[in-house]
Amino acid sequence: MTRKILTYIALFIFSGFLAIIQFSLVSAWSSPWNNVNLVIAAIISAFLIFNRDQVWFLALASGWFLDVLGFHPFGVALLSLLSSAAVVYLVLENWLTNRSLYAFLLLTLIAVVVEALSYNFLLLIFGWSESAGKLFLLSDYFWKDLAATILISLVLVGLFFNLLALAGRRLKPFFLKRH
Numbered sequence: 105m106t107r108k109i110l111t112y113i114a115l116f117i118f119s120g121f122l123a124i125i126q127f128s129l130v131s132a133w134s135s136p137w138n139n140v141n142l143v144i145a146a147i148i149s150a151f152l153i154f155n156r157d158q159v160w161f162l163a164l165a166s167g168w169f170l171d172v173l174g175f176h177p178f179g180v181a182l183l184s185l186l187s188s189a190a191v192v193y194l195v196l197e198n199w200l201t202n203r204s205l206y207a208f209l210l211l212t213l214i215a216v217v218v219e220a221l222s223y224n225f226l227l228l229i230f231g232w233s234e235s236a237g238k239l240f241l242l243s244d245y246f247w248k249d250l251a252a253t254i255l256i257s258l259v260l261v262g263l264f265f266n267l268l269a270l271a272g273r274r275l276k277p278f279f280l281k282r283h
Contacts (some may be wrong), residue, residue: 115158116165122146123169136252143170144219145260147189148212151196152268163189180226188219205265212261216254220246 122142130140143166150159167182174181192215200207224240240246 111154111158112161115154115162118146119143119162119165120169123166123173127170127173136249136256139249139252140256140260141216141219141253142260143185144188144215145212145257145264147185148192148208148215148257148261149264149268151192151211152208152265156193159189159193160186176227177230180223180230183226184219184223187222188215191215191218205262205269208261208265209258212257213254216257217250220250220253 126140126142130142131138133140146166147159147163150162154162163185164182167185170181170185171178192211195214196207196211200211224246228240
């Protein structure tokens, strides 16, 4: 029980650290590096290490911290990260394996797209977009930023997956014996 509580406290502190790095450091970098989404990469990577409830908590806490630090209506980051984690969980549980690099790269692609679409749709609903009359899907900046975010997130998750595969035996591929 104490180990579980300490795990959740560590996840809360880690999500706060991630949100601070994302909000203050990453957003100050020049393009395309300011499109790095550390929180999504961390959530996808958490599916390798933690159980489902701990990943939900990481998404919830990270979204809360990003909403506290951000200038948009409260709940936009939280809802977009939770929806992204929910879609990734459903795809991972129903169609993909948790031992494949290709599966996690596909999950990263799905997570980034779902998070970007839900975040921008929520901003559009709340009327906080830069131009209320223009739909973000028609903006070339949205698609360029999304492409850069996808590419950088794929590299981050791929590197983290390979580091975990080198460090432990959990992600080693296994082969079934034939009779």
